[in-house]
Amino acid sequence: MSMRITLGRPDDMHLHLRDGAMLEAVLPETARHFARAIVMPNLVPPVVTGRDAAAYRARILAALPAGMAFEPLMTLYLTEATEAEDVAAAHAAGLIRAVKLYPAGATTNSQSGVRDFDRVRGVLERMAEIGLTLCVHGEVTDPEIDIFDREAVFIDRVLEPIRRATPGLRVVMEHVTTSDAVDYVRAGDETLAATITTHHLILNRNHILAGGIRPHYYCLPVAKRERHRLALRAAATGGETRFFLGTDSAPHPDSLKESACGCAGCFTATNTLPILAHVFEEEGALDRLEGFTSRHGAAFYGLAPNPGTVTLIRGEPVAFPARIETGAGPVTVFDPGFAVCWRVAG
Secondary structure: EEEEEEEOEEEEEEOOOOHHHHHHHHHHHHHHOOEEEEOOOOOHHHHHHHHHHHHHHHHHHOOOOOOOOOOEEEEEEEOOOOOOHHHHHHHHOOOOOEEEEEEEEOOOOOOOOOHHHHHHHHHHHHHHOOOOOOOOOOOOOOOOOOHHHHHHHHHHHHHHHHHHHHHOOOOEEOOOOOOHHHHHHHHHHEEEEEEEOOHOOOOOOHHHHHOOOHHHHOOOOOOOOOOHHHHHHHHHHHHOEEEEEEOOOOOOOOOHHHHOOOOOOOOOOOOHHHHHHHHHHHHHOHHHHHHHHHHHHHOOOOOOOOOOEEEEEEEEEOOOOEEEOOOOOOOHHHHHOOOOOOOOOO
């Protein structure tokens, strides 16, 4: 028996598009279903100034296939040399929607990130004044801290001190992976929110390691214990307005994923909406899927809901492509490990 649901056209509030040949190949996978996305700035070299953001936005729009409508919401990469007035000017011009904080060494292309948080205090204070959002990759990089504990330690050591020292600063905790982060957001006020990825609603750490290493399930922050996954599911499907979708879809060529030191990231742009419909159906929360994908994030960022809709239909199991071909090499599409019976119509 078929079912269908119609959603306001969604937003992806955390997306990696890369650049060059990879950008050209992966952009249509998002633009096919999503109207807007918060685009991550961790290129090489990173997007650190308003001029960089304008140039990157132009490259994204130039790569957009004819007939597709998509708005990239640009971000700047926070470094210890970032100038507060450049950030403010880019925001005033409508060029950027957020600034991204990467602790140095935390994830892909984060070498230019922040080591001394006191050196970015002036930028954060200016952001609080103008209402510009700080998106954070919430992990410490201290090698003495277990990788599975780095998100919880980041909250205590870094994020809470930053928020106490910078009243009014709007913060999105990106790709939260723990019940600690869920509880922290719930305890916060309207200036604090979090994105949750598609893959973290499905994976726990056993999926990566039990029975053999599965490189296409390796991401940062790494998936945690099952109790944390269940906490994420409850937050995503519970209708809470300060949790919303940010896929963190992160393409890498298979040659770099399937190597002795594989890159972190799951590429979910192709099949995120059908997988989410599956998850929300399992939780008896299909009526809350639109809020998670299309309403909550836009409201936090002060954006109007997108015009237009997407319709998902439930029927026979869908065969998604195993990979997409790019000029940088094939990229494996995330496999949730179960049959998905939802597809996007059209």
